[in-house]
Amino acid sequence: MSHPSADAATVEAQRQRNRRTLTYGESVSDFSPGPTLRPWQRTAAGAGLLAADGTIAATIFAEMSALAANTGAINLGQGFPDEDGPAEVLEAARQAIADGVNQYPPGIGAPVLREAIAAHQRRWYGLDVDEASEVLVTAGATEALAATILALVDTGDEVVTFEPYYDAYAALIARAGGVHRTVPLHWSTEQHRADWRPDLAELDAAVTDRTRIILVNSPHNPTGTVLDDETLDRIVELANRHDAIIVTDEVYEHLTFGVPHHPIATRPGARERTITISSGGKTFSTTGWKIGWLTAPAHLVTSVLAVKQYLTFVNGAPFQPAIAAGLALPDAVFTDAAADLRAKRDVLAHGLEEAGFVIALPESGYFIVADAAPLGTDDGAAFCRELPALTGVVGVPVSAFVHADRQTAYRSLVRFAFCKRHDVLEEASARLASLSAA
Numbered sequence: 475m476s477h478p479s480a481d482a483a484t485v486e487a488q489r490q491r492n493r494r495t496l497t498y499g500e501s502v503s504d505f506s507p508g509p510t511l512r513p514w515q516r517t518a519a520g521a522g523l524l525a526a527d528g529t530i531a532a533t534i535f536a537e538m539s540a541l542a543a544n545t546g547a548i549n550l551g552q553g554f555p556d557e558d559g560p561a562e563v564l565e566a567a568r569q570a571i572a573d574g575v576n577q578y579p580p581g582i583g584a585p586v587l588r589e590a591i592a593a594h595q596r597r598w599y600g601l602d603v604d605e606a607s608e609v610l611v612t613a614g615a616t617e618a619l620a621a622t623i624l625a626l627v628d629t630g631d632e633v634v635t636f637e638p639y640y641d642a643y644a645a646l647i648a649r650a651g652g653v654h655r656t657v658p659l660h661w662s663t664e665q666h667r668a669d670w671r672p673d674l675a676e677l678d679a680a681v682t683d684r685t686r687i688i689l690v691n692s693p694h695n696p697t698g699t700v701l702d703d704e705t706l707d708r709i710v711e712l713a714n715r716h717d718a719i720i721v722t723d724e725v726y727e728h729l730t731f732g733v734p735h736h737p738i739a740t741r742p743g744a745r746e747r748t749i750t751i752s753s754g755g756k757t758f759s760t761t762g763w764k765i766g767w768l769t770a771p772a773h774l775v776t777s778v779l780a781v782k783q784y785l786t787f788v789n790g791a792p793f794q795p796a797i798a799a800g801l802a803l804p805d806a807v808f809t810d811a812a813a814d815l816r817a818k819r820d821v822l823a824h825g826l827e828e829a830g831f832v833i834a835l836p837e838s839g840y841f842i843v844a845d846a847a848p849l850g851t852d853d854g855a856a857f858c859r860e861l862p863a864l865t866g867v868v869g870v871p872v873s874a875f876v877h878a879d880r881q882t883a884y885r886s887l888v889r890f891a892f893c894k895r896h897d898v899l900e901e902a903s904a905r906l907a908s909l910s911a912a
């Protein structure tokens with residue numbers, strides 16, 4: 475091989491170090507898997523991280539990023555950019571620190587950011603949002619999701635999501651004592667594109683009077699699907715019929731490639747029952763700042779705030795005006811970022827196809843899902859653990875986004891991130907090409 479890649483023993487040793495063992499209370503004997511799981515065990519179990527012996531694995535993102543860091547492999551696992559976003563946003567944070575914006579902001583968020591979020595919803599989607607009562611700033615989209623689920627889901631309540639799903643959903647639903655019902659997105663390798671539409675009859679069947687929340691992630695991680703209006707309208711119809719709340723995770727809202735993203739709150743009959751969640755992390759390449767938000771009718775904001783104020787209370791004082799400055803940037807900044815990412819997608823897509831993967835070309839987001847079956851594996855998780863040693867590249871198995879009992883259809887799929895510099899993607903592609911040459 476013409477490139478440095480870690481040897482298999484180093485990779486395995488590092489992988490084991492990445493696993494953490496947690497026990498409840500003082501002694502291991504206090505650990506009791508089964509129906510009497512402690513809340514933290516339930517949370518881990520929800521995301522598939524609790525083993526039968528009581529050990530808890532790190533999330534797939536933590537495990538794979540540590541593996542990349544410790545083996546020198548190119549990290550196409552966890553989704554974070556390796557270049558800075560708009561200079562104006564970074565400078566605004568520096569300025570805010572210099573100006574003394576370093577103490578607790580108001581619990582619902584700095585006024586300048588709430589105004590910017592409301593203006594953003596108006597400018598891009600024609601949605602009228604009252605910045606005083608219908609906007610809540612959170613510690614990333616993650617806290618908005620956590621506070622929403624903990625605020626609204628009671629023991630036994632059902633939450634419907636598509637599957638694969640972002641891992642935090644399953645963990646949070648489990649922590650809340652809810653039941654996670656999923657509707658599969660069907661992978662089709664025939665058309666070599668993101669043909670991941672749900673079957674609307676399956677969606678109809680999943681939503682019942684037991685459904686408390688329909689949690690919709692569009693643009694979608696990991697598949698890159700942008701749900702069409704027909705699907706969005708069906709979700710609204712079902713939510714109205716069964717009196718469910720719609721929660722949408724739109725963190726990739728500006729990163730779409732030639733297809734329109736319509737927030738579900740803009741669809742007829744949706745606004746009054748929808749909590750729309752987003753964050754600045756993806757849009758401005760500031761994933762480490764953790765400035766997120768939600769917009770919703772005032773009574774729903776009040777419910778979520780009741781929980782949120784005892785999670786973090788507030789966060790990121792100087793980053794809040796900086797994200798506000800970002801949201802006010804001209805349209806071209808947003809569309810150029812999407813165009814740049816689209817070009818990166820195409821570099822990695824080409825590299826993966828050359829290497830022998832069958833891919834679905836995503837319509838949005840940071841990730842390409844690739845089928846490793848043509849390379850002779852039916853186990854994406856094992857494949858990802860071997861990949862750093864094989865080629866010096868890290869990806870994450872799609873199985874991490876799927877419940878344990880529904881793995882079959884997704885087993886050989888691997889997610890690769892393309893939110894990286896062109897030269898990094900070229901190098902990763904060259905490394906991956908050695909797989910087919912081997």
Ligand code: PMP
Pocket residue numbers: 553613614615616617640691694695723725752753754755761764765766
């Ligand atoms: N939702 C989805 C679908 C994501 O991919 C991510 C990861 N960035 C998040 C939520 C979390 O966003 P944040 O970093 O703003 O908490």
Ligand code: GLN
Pocket residue numbers: 533535536551552553554695
């Ligand atoms: N959203 C990022 C991803 O999907 C990961 C965030 C995390 O590490 N939890 O890769």
